Amino acid sequence: MTYKTLGPRPEIDVRGLHKSFGDNEVLRGIDLEIKQGEVVCVIGPSGSGKSTLLRCVNLLEEPSKGQVFVGGAELTDPDVDIDAVRRRIGMVFQQFNLFPHLTVTENLTLPQRRVLGRDKAAAAKVAAENLERVGLSEKASAYPASLSGGQQQRVAIARALAMGPAVMLFDEPTSALDPELVGDVLAVMRMLANEGMTMMVVTHEMTFAREVADRVVFMDGGVIVEDGTPDQVIGNPRHERTRHFLSRLLDPAMAEVEEETSDQVGKRD
Ligand SMILES: Nc1ncnc2c1ncn2[C@@H]1O[C@H](COP(=O)(O)OP(=O)(O)OP(=O)(O)O)[C@@H](O)[C@H]1O
Numbered sequence: 001m002t003y004k005t006l007g008p009r010p011e012i013d014v015r016g017l018h019k020s021f022g023d024n025e026v027l028r029g030i031d032l033e034i035k036q037g038e039v040v041c042v043i044g045p046s047g048s049g050k051s052t053l054l055r056c057v058n059l060l061e062e063p064s065k066g067q068v069f070v071g072g073a074e075l076t077d078p079d080v081d082i083d084a085v086r087r088r089i090g091m092v093f094q095q096f097n098l099f100p101h102l103t104v105t106e107n108l109t110l111p112q113r114r115v116l117g118r119d120k121a122a123a124a125k126v127a128a129e130n131l132e133r134v135g136l137s138e139k140a141s142a143y144p145a146s147l148s149g150g151q152q153q154r155v156a157i158a159r160a161l162a163m164g165p166a167v168m169l170f171d172e173p174t175s176a177l178d179p180e181l182v183g184d185v186l187a188v189m190r191m192l193a194n195e196g197m198t199m200m201v202v203t204h205e206m207t208f209a210r211e212v213a214d215r216v217v218f219m220d221g222g223v224i225v226e227d228g229t230p231d232q233v234i235g236n237p238r239h240e241r242t243r244h245f246l247s248r249l250l251d252p253a254m255a256e257v258e259e260e261t262s263d264q265v266g267k268r269d
């Protein structure tokens with residue numbers, strides 16, 4: 001648990017958000033405020049809409065209904081300067097999406113030059129600073145294929161940080177990694193949280209959520225079922241759906257048995 005002063009205004013403000021793909025209503029009325037400096041972990045079963053929510057927050061998906069504000073600017077306003085708002089937001093995905101034919105430094109300088117118009121020397125300086133932050137200065141000239149998955153993900157984080165975002169969104173940043181590589185990535189995220197970065201993190205790393213998150217949000221079926229401190233939501237969940245999800249996470253073998261039993265009965269819960 002972190003103890004820090006949160007900014008007075010919400011950095012991310014989601015109001016009455018709905019998102020449908022055809023007939024499939026994936027988000028069914030999401031209200032979520034994240035204050036400056038706050039770290040919010042989003043948990044929930046597969047298909048509950050976690051990624052779609054993150055993608056709506058930086059307008060990779062267009063909401064069907066509702067409003068999204070980032071840094072006070074309404075993304076859902078048709079007149080908004082969407083590129084300016086997007087520059088406030090860094091996003092890190094499960095897949096690192098580094099360019100394989102570029103060195104680590106080039107992966108970090110390219111978006112700075114293209115999107116922010118920085119010159120080569122300025123971009124290289126910011127790249128070096130951020131590689132140092134994630135502990136990978138010595139890999140500056142390496143190609144992504146020569147790095148471990150955990151190192152590649154730290155490069156992806158440094159690439160996002162080099163753009164100077166006010167908010168970082170993470171979508172299961174460690175779930176594609178071998179277990180022994182997860183810790184280094186979480187350590188970088190923990191450092192960012194301690195520095196006061198506003199973060200929205202979809203993750204199933206419960207230890208991280210407990211120790212680093214200010215709040216944990218549990219989603220199921222396109223709605224927020226619970227929203228509270230880690231102690232409340234993970235330690236003492238109020239809803240059966242949250243308890244069920246957490247017990248499956250903590251004991252997957254048991255969950256399989258449960259699943260088979262409920263298949264026989266023909267229904268869940
Ligand atoms: N581009 C798309 N087109 C159509 N359906 C989509 C699209 N993106 C997501 N969906 C559907 O929306 C639902 C929610 O998906 P989403 O990826 O947000 O879930 P999630 O909670 O992130 O799941 P996971 O834990 O598996 O990543 C799913 O039923 C999915 O099939």
Ligand SMILES: [Mg+2]
Pocket residue numbers: 050051052171
């Ligand atoms: Mg997802």
